[in-house]
Amino acid sequence: MRAAAAIVRKDLRVELRTKESVPAMAIFAVTTFVVFHFGLDRDSLEGELAAGVLWVTLLFAAILGINRLFVPEREQSGFDGLLLAPIDRNSLLAAKASALLIYLVALELVAVPVFAIFFIDSSFWEAVPLLIAVMLLADLGIAIVGALLASIAVNTRARDLLLPILLLPLLIPVVIAAAAGTEPLFSSPVDTSSTGKWLAVLALYDGVFGLLAYALFDFLMED
Amino acid sequence: MDGTLFGRGLRALSAASIVAIATALALIFFYAPIDADQGFIQKIFYVHVPMAIVALIGFVTAGVFAIQHLRTRDPSYDARSYVAIHMSVIFGVAVLVTGSIWAKGSWGKWWVWDEPTLVSFLIVFLLYVTYYPLRYSIEDPERRARYSSVFAITAGAFVPINFIAVRLSESLVHPRVLSATGGSMPGEMRFTFLVSLLAIALLFATLMKLELTSKHARMQLKSLRRLLEAEDEERSPASSPLATVPAKPQ
Numbered sequence: 378m379r380a381a382a383a384i385v386r387k388d389l390r391v392e393l394r395t396k397e398s399v400p401a402m403a404i405f406a407v408t409t410f411v412v413f414h415f416g417l418d419r420d421s422l423e424g425e426l427a428a429g430v431l432w433v434t435l436l437f438a439a440i441l442g443i444n445r446l447f448v449p450e451r452e453q454s455g456f457d458g459l460l461l462a463p464i465d466r467n468s469l470l471a472a473k474a475s476a477l478l479i480y481l482v483a484l485e486l487v488a489v490p491v492f493a494i495f496f497i498d499s500s501f502w503e504a505v506p507l508l509i510a511v512m513l514l515a516d517l518g519i520a521i522v523g524a525l526l527a528s529i530a531v532n533t534r535a536r537d538l539l540l541p542i543l544l545l546p547l548l549i550p551v552v553i554a555a556a557a558g559t560e561p562l563f564s565s566p567v568d569t570s571s572t573g574k575w576l577a578v579l580a581l582y583d584g585v586f587g588l589l590a591y592a593l594f595d596f597l598m599e600d
Numbered sequence: 601m602d603g604t605l606f607g608r609g610l611r612a613l614s615a616a617s618i619v620a621i622a623t624a625l626a627l628i629f630f631y632a633p634i635d636a637d638q639g640f641i642q643k644i645f646y647v648h649v650p651m652a653i654v655a656l657i658g659f660v661t662a663g664v665f666a667i668q669h670l671r672t673r674d675p676s677y678d679a680r681s682y683v684a685i686h687m688s689v690i691f692g693v694a695v696l697v698t699g700s701i702w703a704k705g706s707w708g709k710w711w712v713w714d715e716p717t718l719v720s721f722l723i724v725f726l727l728y729v730t731y732y733p734l735r736y737s738i739e740d741p742e743r744r745a746r747y748s749s750v751f752a753i754t755a756g757a758f759v760p761i762n763f764i765a766v767r768l769s770e771s772l773v774h775p776r777v778l779s780a781t782g783g784s785m786p787g788e789m790r791f792t793f794l795v796s797l798l799a800i801a802l803l804f805a806t807l808m809k810l811e812l813t814s815k816h817a818r819m820q821l822k823s824l825r826r827l828l829e830a831e832d833e834e835r836s837p838a839s840s841p842l843a844t845v846p847a848k849p850q
């Protein structure tokens with residue numbers, strides 16, 4: 378646990394100094410909103426279209442960050458150092474998933490207000506707590522599966538080409554649940570009755586892939 | 601390794617699947633009644649649904665073989681896992697094509713998004729197609745087997761979760777021929793369906809065995825060739841530096 382915390386601190390410090398991932402993800406997200414504005418030719422969005430635009434944008438922005446997740450480890454032999462250190466290998470997985478979770482939250486702190494200013498006309502203040510719950514559970518799922526798949530892809534020849542095609546189908550259930558869960562929150566009047574079901578689906582996804590990643594990560598770190 | 605390990609029983613299995621397929625075809629066209637609602641097009645159901653079931657079982661089985669591989673480190677389990685995915689992807693193409701034809705025939709559209717089973721299958725198929733680029737972009741055979749196994753297990757667990765998520769998101773507007781409870785199929789249809797399922801499963805097993813046998817034979821040939829090259833080199837010790845380069849076998 379202490380090792381994981383140390384790796385997270387290292388990653389966050391590197392990110393704060395180089396400002397490599399999160400700003401790029403945020404710029405990408407805002408630009409994608411603009412692209413959607415012209416692509417869909419809409420000045421405001423609501424309901425399922427709003428949820429869809431938001432989640433597709435967040436997902437693609439997340440992939441940008443996931444692609445960079447293990448790059449310092451590979452380029453500067455961080456893997457060797459971690460394998461030599463007397464720590465549980467899973468602490469690397471926990472650390473990378475946590476760092477990614479923090480990146481995603483940071484991304485959403487920028488992207489969601491911008492999205493609301495750009496596209497949302499109806500007031501959805503009362504839905505904000507539920508929106509935060511859906512986002513956190515979805516982010517957790519993206520962080521777990523993203524960290525696992527990034528550690529697979531980083532050791533292959535086709536790295537950054539391979540990661541999106543591996544990751545996108547695996548994250549479709551997250552997009553389904555997150556978009557369906559946020560859709561009624563962007564409708565007027567706000568309807569929160571079905572969101573609980575989608576929170577449960579997201580929690581199930583997070584639980585299953587969390588356990589799976591925990592069980593399988595060791596096998597990826599043997600050399 | 602035993603050379604006949606994978607080849608044993610291949611002939612009997614092939615014969616069994618030929619008989620089963622012939623029986624299933626005969627039952628489909630001469631025994632099963634014409635569906636009152638959908639007419640003749642409904643007969644594609646006897647090919648489409650068994651193939652989908654067999655392909656999904658194949659995907660999950662590949663995950664089980666992958667678990668076995670990670671446990672025992674036996675490369676033959678990795679080969680089984682790979683071939684199971686390979687065959688299921690091929691069957692998956694057939695499932696999507698027959699499903700599309702069926703959709704066109706009975707609903708008038710080549711693709712329908714509100715049929716959760718079909719959509720789930722497409723997502724699973726898209727995930728497993730990425731198994732090939734993953735596998736072929738890792739050179740070290742030991743690591744390739746390990747990484748492919750991790751992917752196969754993750755994807756195997758993904759299959760049921762994906763079905764749950766897609767099913768929840770779609771409203772069930774289309775009548776289901778085979779519902780969760782077994783449906784209201786008449787006896788003749790059900791019997792024909794079960795025979796078709798058996799035939800397709802046997803076909804899958806035969807193709808999988810064939811592929812494993814040929815893979816195994818190819819690997820043995822390669823190692824024999826390597827052995828022969830080494831022997832050649834020993835027998836004629838090189839005097840000139842040129843002779844130390846081993847001759848490429850034609």
